[in-house]
Amino acid sequence: MIRFNNVSKVYPNGTTALKNINIHVKKSEFVFIVGASGSGKSTFLKLIMHEEEPSCGEIFIDGMNITNISKKEVPYLRRKMGIVFQDFRLIDKMNVFDNVAFAMRVTGASERDVKKRVPYILALVGLQDKADRRPAELSGGEQQRVSLARALVNNPALIIADEPTGNIDPEMSYDIVELLSEINKRGTTVVMVTHEHNLVKKFKKRVVEISAGDVTSDKKITEVIKNEI
Amino acid sequence: MRFSSAKYLFSEGFKNVWKNWMMSAASIGVLVLCLLLTGASALLSINITNTLNAIESQNIVKVYLKNELDSQKADQVGKSLRAIENIVSCEFYSKEQAVEKFKDTLGKAFESMKENNPLPDSYKVTLEDIAKYEETVEKIKEIEGVDTVVNRSELFEKLTKFDRFVSLAGLIIVFILALVSLFIISNTIRLTMYNRRFEISIMKSVGATDWFVRVPFMVEGVIIGIISAIISSIVLKFFYDFIIQVIKKNISFFNTPFSDVSVPLFLSFLLAGVLFGLIGGLISISKYLKKEGGEILGW
Numbered sequence: 001m002i003r004f005n006n007v008s009k010v011y012p013n014g015t016t017a018l019k020n021i022n023i024h025v026k027k028s029e030f031v032f033i034v035g036a037s038g039s040g041k042s043t044f045l046k047l048i049m050h051e052e053e054p055s056c057g058e059i060f061i062d063g064m065n066i067t068n069i070s071k072k073e074v075p076y077l078r079r080k081m082g083i084v085f086q087d088f089r090l091i092d093k094m095n096v097f098d099n100v101a102f103a104m105r106v107t108g109a110s111e112r113d114v115k116k117r118v119p120y121i122l123a124l125v126g127l128q129d130k131a132d133r134r135p136a137e138l139s140g141g142e143q144q145r146v147s148l149a150r151a152l153v154n155n156p157a158l159i160i161a162d163e164p165t166g167n168i169d170p171e172m173s174y175d176i177v178e179l180l181s182e183i184n185k186r187g188t189t190v191v192m193v194t195h196e197h198n199l200v201k202k203f204k205k206r207v208v209e210i211s212a213g214d215v216t217s218d219k220k221i222t223e224v225i226k227n228e229i
Numbered sequence: 230m231r232f233s234s235a236k237y238l239f240s241e242g243f244k245n246v247w248k249n250w251m252m253s254a255a256s257i258g259v260l261v262l263c264l265l266l267t268g269a270s271a272l273l274s275i276n277i278t279n280t281l282n283a284i285e286s287q288n289i290v291k292v293y294l295k296n297e298l299d300s301q302k303a304d305q306v307g308k309s310l311r312a313i314e315n316i317v318s319c320e321f322y323s324k325e326q327a328v329e330k331f332k333d334t335l336g337k338a339f340e341s342m343k344e345n346n347p348l349p350d351s352y353k354v355t356l357e358d359i360a361k362y363e364e365t366v367e368k369i370k371e372i373e374g375v376d377t378v379v380n381r382s383e384l385f386e387k388l389t390k391f392d393r394f395v396s397l398a399g400l401i402i403v404f405i406l407a408l409v410s411l412f413i414i415s416n417t418i419r420l421t422m423y424n425r426r427f428e429i430s431i432m433k434s435v436g437a438t439d440w441f442v443r444v445p446f447m448v449e450g451v452i453i454g455i456i457s458a459i460i461s462s463i464v465l466k467f468f469y470d471f472i473i474q475v476i477k478k479n480i481s482f483f484n485t486p487f488s489d490v491s492v493p494l495f496l497s498f499l500l501a502g503v504l505f506g507l508i509g510g511l512i513s514i515s516k517y518l519k520k521e522g523g524e525i526l527g528w
Contacts, residue, residue, distance in 0.1 A: 049434070072438075079436035089431050103435040108234040150435070 001027045001158055001189040002048060007057030009043050009213075017043035019213040020057070025191060027157070030184040032200050033193045035210040041193045044210060045162055048191070049083065050074050062157055079107055082151025086163040088143045090135040090150075096122065097131040100149045107154060117153060125149045125179060141172030148179060152188075159183065161192040165199065177203055238441065242448025249424075252417040253453055259413045260457035260505060261464070263406035264498050268465045270399025271494070276485050277392040284385055288356040290366065291379040292319075293349045298374050303350050306374045310352055315365040320353045327351065349376060407505070414450060414509030429517055439518050443511070450510030454502030462495045 002025040009018040017040045025031050035041045046052040047059055050066055058067045062080055069077065082103075090099050100121060101114045109117075122128050125145040135143050144164055151159055161180060165173030177192070177199050184190045194200065200207055209217040246253045292310065294303055303321070310319045327348040356365055366378050432442055469487050 075433070075436040075438045075441075077436075078434065083434050085434075089427070089434070091428055091431065102431070105234070105237050106432055106435050106437040106441055154435075 001025050001029070001062055002191065003058075003060040004044075004047075005058040005060075007047065007054045007059060009040075009047065009052065010055045017213055018047075018054075018210075021210075021213075021215055023208060023215060023218070025189060027189055028184065028187050030181065030190045030203075030205045031192070032203075032205055032207045033191060033210060034195070034197070034200060034207055039210045040213040041210050042162070043213075045160055045191075045193060048160060049081070050077055079154060080156055081158040081160055082148075082154065082156040084144070084147050084151045084159065084161040084164045086166040088135070088140075088147045088167070090143055090146055092135055095132050095134055096127060096138070096146050099135065099146055100153050103150045103153050118149075121149045121153045124152065139172070140168040141175060144168055144172070144176055145179070148176065152183065156188065158189045158191070161190065163193050163195060165194065165196060170198070173199060174202070234441065238444040239448050241445035242452065245445060245449045246452050249417065249420070252420055253449075256410070256414045256417045256453045256509075257457045257460065259406070259410040260453065260502060261461045263403065263410045264457060264461035264501060265465055265468075266406060267399065267403045267501070268461060268494055268498065269468075270395055270403070272465070272469060272485070272490065273395050274392060274399070275490060277388055277395065279485050281385065281388055281392070284388070286359065288359050290354045290356060290362075290369070292352040292354055292369055293376045293379070294351060295374055295376045296349050298350065302374050306372055307352060309372045310354055310369065313365060313368050315357050315361045315368075317355045317357045319355070322351045322353060324348045324350050410505060411509055411512070414453060414505060415512040417453075417509070426517065442518060443514050446514050447507055447510040450506030450508075451503050452506070453509075454504070454506030455499065456502075458495065458498035458502035461498055462491070465494070466491065 002023065004021050004023040007018060007021045008016070010016050021044070023044075033041050033044060043052065047054055048061065050069065054067060058065060060066065061077065064077070066073075066077055091102065094102065097118055100118050104114050104117060119128060119131065122131055125148055127142065127145055127149065130138065130142065135146065138146065144167075148161075148164070151161075159180065164176055164180075168176065173196065180190050180192060181203060204220070206220055207217070208215060292306075294306055298306070307319060307321060310316055324346050327350075328346050331348065354369070356362065369375060369378050429442055466487050473487075
């Protein structure tokens with residue numbers, strides 16, 4: 001699903017964010033990306049979303065080389081993925097339904113499809129009764145579930161979650177990752193950046209650690225625990 | 230673009246005008262002012278041109294005779310006039326007839342003029358070929374006893390100069406106002422974009438094309454343009470009709486009725502309004518479309 005071949009990223013101000021990275025995420029895989037602040041995790045996600053272009057190397061998403069795609073192709077690349085942000089990024093003036101529907105409308109979906117699909121996705125994240133509420137009326141965990149519903153609504157092959165549990169309490173965090181895990185079981189690839197080692201330990205998934213722009217470890221969780229012991 | 234998207238984007242554009250009503254009103258105000266001044270100078274210019282055409286097509290020349298001329302000599306002048314090739318007819322107006330006409334037009338206060346008549350005898354001469362105007366006037370001036378020939382070309386020249394002045398001044402004012410209104414419209418939209426940058430960043434992250442982001446802002450600009458065109462046309466019509474009513478009684482200068490120019494004027498206003506709205510919209514959006522993700526939000 002995602003392949004980074006010798007990818008480096010140097011920003012115009014000279015900061016080297018990633019150094020010669022090689023990562024391969026298979027279809028239907030669940031990968032945690034961990035690392036300290038400024039380690040290059042965000043750059044890694046930005047390169048996947050094509051918010052940034054690599055300085056060298058090649059990036060493939062779902063078999064497509066996105067290294068030098070044109071600006072026009074970027075929106076279509078992003079429709080292949082659903083993105084969940086740490087700060088939810090919900091639109092306050094829209095209710096829950098419209099926030100989720102928004103992602104469908106952007107792709108030109110018909111209102112008939114929107115009315116059919118959105119309630120289904122809201123039910124999937126357990127918010128079927130809160131469709132008319134504004135984001136401000138919801139708890140942090142619920143807002144993040146709306147954000148997740150928006151990421152899922154276009155049925156993407158890949159979910160990118162950028163510290164989705166960073167702004168919510170531990171119990172809710174567990175629910176969110178559980179939900180992502182459920183989605184992953186249905187065949188969607190999930191890449192989740194996180195700081196929280198407890199979550200990483202609880203869900204036995206592949207963990208890629210990035211440190212100072214380098215992949216310092218890439219293991220299954222069982223191995224991480226063994227090493228720590 | 231799919232119909233469902235078009236419907237959604239257009240309704241978003243309409244909503245934006247209303248949501249940002251203060252800035253929309255400011256944009257409309259400036260654009261209306263710009264269109265009004267353009268329209269006013271265009272109307273003035275049209276009237277001057279029409280008057281010029283009317284003068285140009287006039288083939289009647291007034292020939293005033295010297296004051297000391299007796300009736301015999303005046304007849305002599307008449308014969309000489311008729312002898313000129315390009316003159317079709319020539320009608321004599323005695324100084325008494327001139328006073329009568331003066332009195333009819335300007336009232337009985339001028340009754341006393343009869344006793345001490347300052348007006349000269351004159352001939353109303355009709356020319357055959359207007360192209361030979363200058364040449365014929367020269368010939369008339371050569372006739373003995375002729376004092377002055379009312380020279381069309383002097384008035385013509387003055388009006389032409391005035392027309393040029395009006396056109397140039399109008400053009401400069403319109404150019405300046407055009408820049409100002411473009412600046413205000415694009416700022417209005419830029420402010421809207423700034424307020425909605427969060428929404429734009431989300432739009433882009435879920436795969437909105439640049440056009441999807443752009444269209445509501447362009448619709449907003451176009452709506453501002455259309456509203457401005459309608460308001461300016463109505464205001465200009467009332468203003469023009471009022472001026473005609475007041476002035477026409479005294480001067481027959483504003484001789485073009487508004488209905489003659491209303492359709493092209495409204496269409497030009499509409500075109501200008503829509504174009505300005507569209508350009509204003511496009512200028513302000515490009516800045517945000519180049520950015521990505523957090524950059525849009527200024528992070």
